[in-house]
Amino acid sequence: MYKLCVTVNKLFKLPVHPFNLHNEGKKTYAQWQYEKGIDTIKFYLKHNTVDEMFKDKFVLDIGCGAGGKTVFYASKGVKKITGIEILGKYREEAENLAKEYRLQDKFEFVQGDAANMPFENEIFDTIIMNDAMEHVDKPEMVLRECYRILKKDGKLYLNFPPYNHPYGAHLSDAIGIPWVHVFFSEKTLIKCYKELVKELPDGKERVDFRISKKEDGPEYFSYINKMSIKRANNILQNSNFELEYYSEEPLRNIFKYPARIPFFKEFLVKMVVCVLRKR
Secondary structure: OOOHHHHHHHOOOOOOOOOHHHHHHOOOOOHHEEEEEOOOOOOHHOOHHHHHHHHOEEEEEEOOOOOOHHEEEEEEEEOOOEEEEOOOHHHHHHHHHHHHOOOOEEEEEEOOOOOOOOOOOOOOOEEEEEHHHHOOOHHHHHHHHHHHHEEEEEEEEEEEEOOOOOOOOOOOOOOOOOHHHOOOOOOHHHHHHHHHHOOOOOOOHHHHHEEEEEOOEEEEEOOOOOOOOHHHHHHHHHHOOOOOOEEEOOOHHHHHOOOOOHHHHHHHEEEEEEEEEEE
């Protein structure tokens, strides 16, 4: 089946992806993130202003990657912003970008696990969790940590693409087939992905980043937790947060109504958007 996947993939153009832009020498991951900064918060702006999110705030960006979006947020008048990222390899790139925009005094990169963050209680006014909910191993623990470190009335801005989104498998750096994870098994996708990236200069790094082995042997995509809308709603309902704003953004306007149907929404919603307040 993996040969069929590889063959069908040739029919689809890959979406723009920062890993590929970096390999092509067009821009760094950090610069790409910075340029996409406003897009990462555009859905929140239906409810809050940029100033309400950032101005004179102590801010935490969970899953900051190379820090590009974090530096963008820093430019919006924060008192201080911290980006936390489990991969320490991005520290230098993030700090260099902050220096480039003369925001190094407002920015800090911290390597750490969002389920066990090295911060004192109630120190942040705002937490951004953009495209991270679908990656963390222990989402319930992450939300408890966010609640602990937020000040009273502080807000957590959380969004994520559900797993059955067309590119919810997060393989679009190499596989351009929409909903590919619906049509092919994980075993097939792992074999296909390895084949497609093996000649790339960072091919091994991509495989190591995405794929792990279970104790009993089989490989699996360890960088994604297959977060569905249904599962996320259950987690949110059982958290201590007050749900201040919630939206399910459809892939396109023509899907607006079918994207409200419980089964179909898992496939037709491009982003779940939440604003949570600490009571």
